[in-house]
Each structure stands twice: as C-alpha cells, then as structure tokens.
Amino acid sequence: MEFKQQLKENINYIETLLNDYMPKEEGYQNTIMEAMNYSLKAGGKRLRPILTLESCKIVGGKEEDAIPFAVAIEMIHTYSLIHDDLPALDNDDLRRGKPTNHKVFGDAMATLAGDALLNYAFEVMLYSSINKEDSNKYLKAINEIAKHAGIYGMIGGQVVDVESENKIISKDKLDFIHLNKTAAMIIGCMRAGAIIGGANDEELQKITIYAKNIGLSFQIIDDILDIVGDEDKLGKPIGSDLENHKSTYPSLLGLQESRVIAKELIDDAKISIKDLSTQGEFLTKLADYIVSRDR
Template identity: 50%
Template sequence: MVNQQLDFLLPAPEEKPQILHQAMRYSVFAGGKRLRPVLLLATAEALEKASAPFLPFACALELIHTYSLIHDDLPAMDDDDLRRGLPTCHKKFGEAQAILAGDALLTYAFNLMIMCRGKGISPDRLLWAIDEVAFGAGLKGMIVGQVADMSAENKAISLDELKYIHRHKTGALFRVSVRAGGILSGADDDQLRHLTSYAENMGLAFQITDDILDVVGDEKKLGKPVGSDEKKQKATYPALLGLEESKALAREAVEQAIRFLDPFGPGAEPLRQVATSLIDRES
C-alpha cells in the first residue's frame, strides 16, 4: 500500500526537471522497510480506525526519513558510498542534486500531510499531528540528534549521552510516527501516553540492534560494509556496553514496548510484531 501510494504521489521521472525527480525516486525506492509509515498505519488499526485515509501522511514520514538518509550520507556528514547495497544519492547524482533531492522530499512531505484534510480528520487533530512531525524532524528532534552524533565522534561519552543522541536522531521519527497515528485516530490522553512509551522503547531497541548489526551483521543483507561505526569512531551501544549487554538491553526495550500495548486489543498485534521483529532483524 505504501509503495503504491509513494509511486502515485511522487513526480514521474520524466517530468522536468528530470534529474531532480529521478534522484528523489531513486532514493525513495532503494529498498527501505517503510517502517515509519507502517507504524502510523498500524497505530490507527490498534485504535480500530481505518488506516487508508492516513496514507498520504504515512508516506510523508517516509519522505522525511529518506531525506535524512540522503543528507546523512553526504561527504560533509557520514560520507557513505553505499546505502541498501546501492550507490548513495550523491554518488549517483552528485552532491548538489542529492542536497536538492533531500530538500525537495522534506518540503513535499508537508504537502502530503495536508492532503489528509477533509478525510474525516478534525482540522485541530491534523494541525496537531503536523506540528508533531515538524517538532520531531526538526530543531528538537532529528537535527539536534545529528549534531550531537557528529559532536560525539572520537569522544568517550556516557550511556545517558548516547541515549540522548539516539532518542533524537533515530527515536524522534519513530515516536512521531506512532504519535501522529494516534492523534489522527482520535486517541485519548491515556492511549497516547501508552503509545508514546511503546514508540520510545521500540526506537531504542531499533537503534541498539542497528549498532549491533554494524559489528556482526552480514554485509550482503545490510547493503553496506560492517564496522563503519568503529572506523569513524562513532558512539554506539556495543562500543560502550559490549555486545552481550547491548543485546540484553535491546531485549528489555522490546519487552517494555510490548507491555505498553497491554491496554489495546488484537488490533495492536502488528505493533507488537514490529517490536518483536527487531530482536532477530538482519538488515
């Protein structure tokens, strides 16, 4: 559903300026798991709401995630040549086009969110959800997380400092995906608190397993070289805690995430499965 909607919503590759639209589509369709839009749609289902009206909003989250990857891969930041087994956007299209493709994806995402207007969502709820996205993707979320991550390179940092980095850089968009799904679906305050705690623990588990895979993962399945975090002297959970303690922390976070879904019925099963799948993920 998400892939079909993304294909429909993104400009055609032959539409002028072709190089921009080709760069956008190249990165969006490079094999992502669509985890963030899936989380939004699954949250709607947990609240017994039809998820189809929220598809443009869900796709907006994927565009924001993709923009962040394009910019994260740039030489001025992580300087990566491969993403999901393919040349990164700047390697394929050049740095200038990669920057512009990322900018275009980020700004177009807000157009997609507005497309949900008039689809049975109250204007106040829609505005609230959009504000959450702007907060989580911006100055108080992903951006500050990226700055903190780069600042921590080649430094010894504490566990609290590491959690701060990833709560913002990685966790913020997971949190937003679940909260936006709850807000658009009319979740009450108690439901939203439980969903937020689920998302925060799920985001923690995702980042820990991501760090673990960079140490022990299969390069073919990851689509990028392993050991890049150590080479760049990145702050990671295995570097700080060791592999076994990192794995235990990830399992604990998954268990916590699932417990926070106790107030929800069978409709929350996809959210439970997403959390459980993180323990054994290979990419």
C-alpha cells in the first residue's frame, strides 16, 4: 500500500476513535461539548495519535492498549490550538480552514472548551487504566504525557515563545521553544505508546531520539510554510510569525539553511529506529512526509 493511502486510512481510523470517545452534546452544559467537538472534529493531520499507536506497535505492543491514550493526545493537542488562537495569544481567525473556536463560541467559551478537552483527556486515560493488570506502566505513560504537556514541555515552550515576541533571540532559545512547544508532545505521546507496548530502555531511547528529531523538523517546516506556504492548503493565513514579530529558523538562518537542518534531523530520526523492527517502515516514511509536506 502506498504511504499516502496508508496515512489517509490511519487518519480516518483516528477520526472514528474520536467520535467514539467524545461525550454527547446534552444537558445544561451541552454548549461546552459543542465547542469541544467543533475544534476536535475540524480535521487535521492526526499526527500525534498516529504516532502513539505506531510507537506501541513498533516495540511489539497491542495497538488497542494505546487507543485511549491516542485519543487523549489529540484532545490535548486541540486544546492547545484553541488557546493559541485566542486574542490574548496569536489572535488567529482561521484554523484548518474554519473560523477559530473563539470566533464561533466567544472568548470565554473557547477558553473553557480548551480547559474541558485537557481535563477530559486525563479522564479518558485514567478511566482506561483502572484495574489493568500492569497498571504501573499505564501510570508511567500518563506521567509522560502530563510532563510533556506541562511547564517542562509544551506550556513551558509557549511561555518562552510569548515572552520572545518582538525580540531577536538566540538559536539556543529558539530551539528551546521549538523542542518544548512542538516537539515535547510528540516525544510524550511516542514515549507513552512505547511504554504501553512494553519497550525496554534501549528501545525507549531510540524512539525518543526519533520523536525529538521529527518534532523539531516539523516546527522548522511550519516556520518555512508560514512564509512560502499556500493559505488554501494550510487552512490558515500565512505570515503570522512575521506579523507577531516572532523569531523563527528562517528569520535567523534563512530558508535554505532551515530546509537543510530539517532534512538532517529527519535523516537522524530514521537512523534511530532502523533496527527496531519491520514495523518501523511506516515511521520511516512518515518522517520523509514531515520534511516534504506542503500543509
């Protein structure tokens, strides 16, 4: 099967899972469910849940064991996008080709929708882990996700990103932002999936290297597309980094050097998992897709 077809099937599979796990839009608080579903079901690459399942399988684990975590990861990712789009942060009007959550439901409900998705994600993970035979590994997986989504991961990166607006920053600081704001959740979801799959320390280290490299490369490509991308394909306006006076790889190093670095990171990512198992073929092709994508 061609990679693009396989990726499409994986995305469709994640969409089905999200429909199965989301709460019904009912009760006095039904507006919050509507707002949660509006953003969660707006489409997207579904990269993080796919990586969660693939990292479980590559170490010989059962995919079904990691499904609640894959779904939860996408909820956490979506909450971060809702909050990113708010006027207090990036103030974006479009996300995935649709009006952003706060444009439809208002700032207050959008804030609450993000909060609700984050909280519900942990409900899903914890509920699925109750009474498991090896509950300790599921708790370790939840800890990985919590840590990489928090102040020592995504939120920490967002803080430094906000504080760095309108400033020229060093490459080291820019790497900190990218590795935490973007790569951390990819690292967290892949480590969680691998832990659920029963990875040993060596396997976990190789998967961590892969995740770190594709996460950083993913953000560099995002920075590039914000300059040269197609708005129709991206589903959001380009030029927001320039408008918000953000330092990026292209602004510090130029487009060509940024592309070279992104490609080098992908090459290292592929090397890190080449000896894991025959299940690694999809992850290898996914790495190539990340560096060559146009959306």
